[in-house]
Amino acid sequence: MKLLKTKYGEIPGYQNLEKYASGNPASLIFTEPIKIETPVGVIVPQYSVDDHGRRALKPVNFYDNGNLKKAPLQEAADIETKYGKISAELVMFYDDEVLKKLFPLNGKLSGYWGEKDEYALAEDLELQLPCGTIKAKIINLVFYKNGNIKSITLWPQETVDARTPLGTMRIHVGISFYEDGSVKSVEPAEPYTVDTKIGPISAYDNDPEGIMGDINSLQFNNQGDVTALSTTQNAIILRNEAGGEIRYTPYRKESLCSENVAVTIPLQIEFTDETVRFNHSVTEEYNLSECSFEVIEYGRKAVNPFFICNCH
Known part of the structure; x- marks a missing residue:
């Protein structure tokens, strides 16, 4: 050779x-x-x-x-x-x-x-960050070229407290940062009420996509305003100037693991300076100044797909 x-x-x-x-x-x-x-x-x-x-x-x-x-x-x-x-x-x-x-x-x-074998080998890592001191078992760390941490992915069993633009929050899955160290997104470990452009909404995703902490369901801009979230706890009633009414809610579908159980799929909401969009759909985007919004309780207990699939 x-x-x-x-x-x-x-x-x-x-x-x-x-x-x-x-x-x-x-x-x-x-x-x-x-x-x-x-x-x-x-x-x-x-x-x-x-x-x-x-x-x-x-x-x-x-x-x-x-x-x-x-x-x-x-x-x-x-x-x-x-x-x-x-x-x-x-x-x-x-x-x-x-x-x-x-x-x-x-x-x-x-x-x-x-x-479980891998998690048992993992050791706690303590990091001094702008969002506070984080001590947890970590799957990976991503860095910006300036050396600052871009995102942290936690082991699924881990939760940590982190300072966010909305106050200290218990998070799991992951947390991401802007290059200056300010918080860009987090995954709330439990429902957390946040103020938004259309009113207070309980932010929580019962089945976060993927296993990486780069992009999480509760997202912020550089000024600390909420730009996206998921909710299993609330529904939104939208009324336009013509008197029309549209209701957006989380929805339920059959579990992939059990035909007899319906799981809750969170309602996804995104904000810009002038609009609100539901479920990532360009056809479901509305001008904030042309509509009124009422946030109500969804009224149905969210069933977590993860726990359904792990019941034996």
Whole structure:
């Protein structure tokens, strides 16, 4: 096997090499231990499997300019960040080698190794942030190029208190930030009444999409105004100048896990300076100055799809 020359030195042991049209390496799997010096610390890419839930070798990815893009690590490494050293098993970079994302753990979830196994290995991470001190088990952290945290994804079992433009709130799933550190979005862990352009609404999504904290249901602009939320607790009665009336509510549908149970799907609401939009539909967008709005209680208990699917 030919030695592979990279900007990080020669790599003697590798397999599954893929290249860009330029001839530069795009991805490869290491088969020997190699120390790589990065701006955030020395790392050793994964070169063998172990009993830590990882039963397959994962590739290291590069940008066409030769810089590291993504590297699963053989063992956890201390990564330098603005918030101190953080232990990581997977790191990702921007194309100029600036740290983009890190995962404290990088196990392989399978039939033999599940979320509970991985969660049991996770350790609390304490971060001093503009929204307060957060201490929790974290799936991943995403960074801006200036080094500030862009988003935090929590393990599903975790909740934390965070200062938001609406006050201190209990959150789960995740939290995202603007580049200056102000809160961009959160996922309330329980219904939380917030003031909006159409009145006070109980913000809560009983089944948040995805497992990443980049985009959460309760969103704010740079000035701290609410720009989007989900609710399972309220319905909205809209009245226009012609005397017409439209009612928007959460709705119910059959559970994917039980034919005998109907689950609640939250009503989604978005705001701009002049309009309100329901359920992400451009045909359901209204000018705030041309309508009146009444917020009422939905009146039906929300059934959480997650808990339905986990009942045995």
